[in-house]
Amino acid sequence: MAPRNLKRIINQIDDLPTLPRTVLKITELVNNPKSSARDLASVITDDQVLTARLLKLVNSSFYGFPQKISTITGAIVLLGFDAIRNLLLTTSVFNMFSSRYKDQRAIQERFWDHSLGCAIGAKVIGTYLRYEKVEELFVSGLLHDIGKIVEMLFLPDDFMNVMALTRQRNSLIILAESEVLGFTHPDVGKLLAEKWNLPLKLVNILEFHHQPDQAGRFIKETAIVHLADILARAIDLGSGGDNKIPALNAEGWTSLNLKPNVLEPIVQEMEREFHDINWVVTGTG
Numbered sequence: 355m356a357p358r359n360l361k362r363i364i365n366q367i368d369d370l371p372t373l374p375r376t377v378l379k380i381t382e383l384v385n386n387p388k389s390s391a392r393d394l395a396s397v398i399t400d401d402q403v404l405t406a407r408l409l410k411l412v413n414s415s416f417y418g419f420p421q422k423i424s425t426i427t428g429a430i431v432l433l434g435f436d437a438i439r440n441l442l443l444t445t446s447v448f449n450m451f452s453s454r455y456k457d458q459r460a461i462q463e464r465f466w467d468h469s470l471g472c473a474i475g476a477k478v479i480g481t482y483l484r485y486e487k488v489e490e491l492f493v494s495g496l497l498h499d500i501g502k503i504v505e506m507l508f509l510p511d512d513f514m515n516v517m518a519l520t521r522q523r524n525s526l527i528i529l530a531e532s533e534v535l536g537f538t539h540p541d542v543g544k545l546l547a548e549k550w551n552l553p554l555k556l557v558n559i560l561e562f563h564h565q566p567d568q569a570g571r572f573i574k575e576t577a578i579v580h581l582a583d584i585l586a587r588a589i590d591l592g593s594g595g596d597n598k599i600p601a602l603n604a605e606g607w608t609s610l611n612l613k614p615n616v617l618e619p620i621v622q623e624m625e626r627e628f629h630d631i632n633w634v635v636t637g638t639g
């Protein structure tokens with residue numbers, strides 16, 4: 355199939371997923387040290403769905419608070435700003451993954467598990483490295499393969515061909531994308547992140563998560579997501595659409611300065627957190 359013009363396709367898709375405005379506003383507030391719990395509460399309570407979801411989450415047995423929490427301000431005080439933002443972003447992106455194209459539900463669920471596994475891995479690795487903004491790493495992991503979801507939703511026939519070729523050759527999905535579509539999910543992810551006005555660091559991570567050595571000044575953050583992607587596959591947290599584990603990028607690995615013996619405790623922590631968080635977000639796992 356002839357390669358298509360990626361930019362043209364993306365521009366034609368009016369209906370590219372948008373991040374809920376509330377989540378973007380919350381991200382801004384959380385990043386501003388002057389914000390108060392009351393500022394954050396007023397943004398959340400403007401959105402009835404988010405309000406209901408958040409109250410349900412904080413009153414779930416996952417948190418195990420002895421008393422019932424009936425106000426958003428109370429939830430913020432108990433959980434903290436970053437945890438609130440994280441939960442809301444996680445549930446919003448999850449909705450985006452599962453809201454359409456019901457035929458593909460099984461694939462979407464496995465993609466979701468893979469993304470969540472990578473997000474948790476990135477956070478765990480970041481914590482090991484004493485990286486300051488582990489929340490950012492979590493979000494990057496959650497979104498790293500979002501380009502595949504866009505392909506599945508907007509180019510369903512081509513995407514089926516990509517999946518078929520991947521299976522037939524038992525190869526990486528990214529190679530089949532190049533051949534069938536003429537572009538790859540990192541290309542699409544980059545465009546989507548730009549459309550969402552996400553920070554340059556995130557745009558770079560999405561674009562280079564398979565080649566962190568190309569990520570310039572963001573090599574370290576990108577290598578963290580790259581490694582988390584590989585570890586999530588290695589321990590079978592969901593599936594990224596193929597059964598192969600991509601090769602570890604040598605320069606990316608070196609940039610992390612990690613000793614190989616930390617990988618075992620890292621994957622153990624990933625497994626534990628994955629089952630805890632997945633239960634809260636999806637009610638399963």
Ligand SMILES: [Fe+2]
Nearest residue numbers: 498499539563
């Ligand atoms: Fe990927």
Ligand SMILES: [Fe+2]
Nearest residue numbers: 498499583594
């Ligand atoms: Fe991935």
